[in-house]
Amino acid sequence: MILILSLSAFLIVGLIYAFQTFYLDDFYQKHKLTEIIETGDYIAESIAADDDDDLERRIRERSMNNEVCVYVFSTDEDIATAGNQNMCALGMLRYDQTTEILKTTVENGGSYVFKDYRIGRGDQEKLYIYSRMVEDDEETSFVLVSAMITPLGATIATLHDQLWVIALIVLVITVLLGFISSYRFVSPIRKLQEEASRLPSGNYSGDVSSSSTEIMELNETLKQANEEIRKVDTARKELLSNVSHDLRTPLTMIVGYAEMMKDLKEENNEENLDVIITEAKRLNSLVDDLLDVSRIEGNRLVLQKEDVSLNEFLTDIYRQYEKYCEAQEIDFKLELAEDGIVSFDRKRISQVLYNFLNNALNYNDAENKIIRLSSEKEGKMYTVSVYDNGPGIKEKDLKNIWNRYYKVEEDHKRHHIGSGIGLSLARDLLELHGLEYGVDSVYGEYSRFWFRIPETQ
Numbered sequence: 001m002i003l004i005l006s007l008s009a010f011l012i013v014g015l016i017y018a019f020q021t022f023y024l025d026d027f028y029q030k031h032k033l034t035e036i037i038e039t040g041d042y043i044a045e046s047i048a049a050d051d052d053d054d055l056e057r058r059i060r061e062r063s064m065n066n067e068v069c070v071y072v073f074s075t076d077e078d079i080a081t082a083g084n085q086n087m088c089a090l091g092m093l094r095y096d097q098t099t100e101i102l103k104t105t106v107e108n109g110g111s112y113v114f115k116d117y118r119i120g121r122g123d124q125e126k127l128y129i130y131s132r133m134v135e136d137d138e139e140t141s142f143v144l145v146s147a148m149i150t151p152l153g154a155t156i157a158t159l160h161d162q163l164w165v166i167a168l169i170v171l172v173i174t175v176l177l178g179f180i181s182s183y184r185f186v187s188p189i190r191k192l193q194e195e196a197s198r199l200p201s202g203n204y205s206g207d208v209s210s211s212s213t214e215i216m217e218l219n220e221t222l223k224q225a226n227e228e229i230r231k232v233d234t235a236r237k238e239l240l241s242n243v244s245h246d247l248r249t250p251l252t253m254i255v256g257y258a259e260m261m262k263d264l265k266e267e268n269n270e271e272n273l274d275v276i277i278t279e280a281k282r283l284n285s286l287v288d289d290l291l292d293v294s295r296i297e298g299n300r301l302v303l304q305k306e307d308v309s310l311n312e313f314l315t316d317i318y319r320q321y322e323k324y325c326e327a328q329e330i331d332f333k334l335e336l337a338e339d340g341i342v343s344f345d346r347k348r349i350s351q352v353l354y355n356f357l358n359n360a361l362n363y364n365d366a367e368n369k370i371i372r373l374s375s376e377k378e379g380k381m382y383t384v385s386v387y388d389n390g391p392g393i394k395e396k397d398l399k400n401i402w403n404r405y406y407k408v409e410e411d412h413k414r415h416h417i418g419s420g421i422g423l424s425l426a427r428d429l430l431e432l433h434g435l436e437y438g439v440d441s442v443y444g445e446y447s448r449f450w451f452r453i454p455e456t457q
C-alpha cells in the first residue's frame, strides 16, 4: 500500500521534472508567440476599424497585461504617434532594421514572425517580433509586437531545487497517508478476514472497530450472516432431536404392544393389533412427510396439477373424517359454495387439508367440538377453510406456527394423528402452488385455517 502510494507520488514528481527539463522552454516560447500574434491582430483590427481614440488605451492595456511591446508605424500621423511606448525595445530598432522588417512583412503577404531577433550586435536578449500590415484606402500601417525571450536556464534550475523539496514533502506525506490508510482499512480488513474464518462454525464475534463506515457495514452484514448460520444450526439440531423423538414414540408403542401380545396370550386381540397398525401408519406418515420436506428443500417436488371439481374433492375429504367424527360425537359439517373447477395437485392439496383437519381434531378440547370444512366464493375466487372451536392460537404464535417444529408453549402435545411437521409442509405445498393462505384465530374461541384458489373456467 505504502509502496504503491510512494511509487505513484514519485511518478508524478518525475513527470513534472521531465516536463520542466525538456519542454518548459518550448511551452514558454509557444506561449510568448501566441501572445504577440494575438496582440498584434487585436491592435491591427482597431486600426482597421478606424478606432483612433481607443487605440492608445488598447495598446497600453495590452502591452501591460501581456508583457509585450507594441509599436505602430503609419503613414497616418495620428496613428503613428499613438501609443508608441517609451521603454519599448522596438523603439531602438535602427532605420535599416525597421525597413527590413517592414519589407519582409510585405513580401510575406502582410504578416510575419521574426524569431530570435537581436537588435544590437552584442545583445544577450532575443526578441520575438510579430509584424502585421494594415491597409486602407489612404494609409498603410504596420503593427509590430515584440516579446523578450528570457533564457530559462536559471528558472529551471530553481524549479529543480524546489522539486527536490516537493519530492521530499510528498514522500513524507505519502508515508503518513500510507500509515493512516493502513490503520483505517488494512488492519480492520485483516481482522475481518480472521474473524470471517470463524463464520462456518457460527462463531463470528464482530469484534472489529474502524472509522470506515463501509468496513463497519460489512462487519454488520457478517454479524447478521453469523446469526442466520447459528439459527440454521439450532434448527437443524432441533429437527434432528424432534424427528428422533417422533420416530421413537410409535416405535416404542409397536415394540411394546407386540411384546405384550407375544408374552400374554389374553392380550393377543384385535384392539391391540389396531394400536400397532395405527402406530405403524403414523410412522409411515412421518417418514412420508420427511421425504416430502426433503424433496421440497431440494426443489425435487414436481406438482401434478389437474382440473378438479372443488365440491367433489371437498366431499371426498369430508367422507374420510365423517365416521370418525360421528364416533367421537364431534359436530363436523361440510358447507359448500356453488361448485367450480379448480386446478391443483390433488394429492398435495389433500395433504394440506388433512393437516388442517387433524390439527382441528387434535387441538380441540371443547365440550361440544365443532369442526367445519367449507368453501366460499367471491367473484372467481374460492376460499377453502377448516374451522374449529378449539382453544385458538395466541397472537404472538400466529405467524410462527407455520415454521417447522414450532411449539406453542409447554402445552404442546403431539396427538395420534399428525406428524409434527404438518403446518410447515402445508405452507410449502401451498406456496409451491402459488396460493394465498393464512390463519385467523381468537385465543380461547376458534381457529380457522384457509387458502384461496381461483376458479379455472
Ligand code: ADP
Binding pocket: 355, 359, 360, 363, 388, 390, 391, 392, 393, 401, 405, 406, 407, 408, 412, 413, 414, 418, 419, 420, 421, 422, 423, 424, 447
Ligand atoms: P403438530 O400439530 O404436530 O405440533 P403442526 O405444524 O401441525 O405440528 O402445528 C404446529 C402448532 O400449531 C401445533 O403444535 C399447535 O400448537 C398449533 N396449532 C395448529 N393447528 C391448531 C389448531 N387448529 N388450534 C390450535 N392450535 C393449533
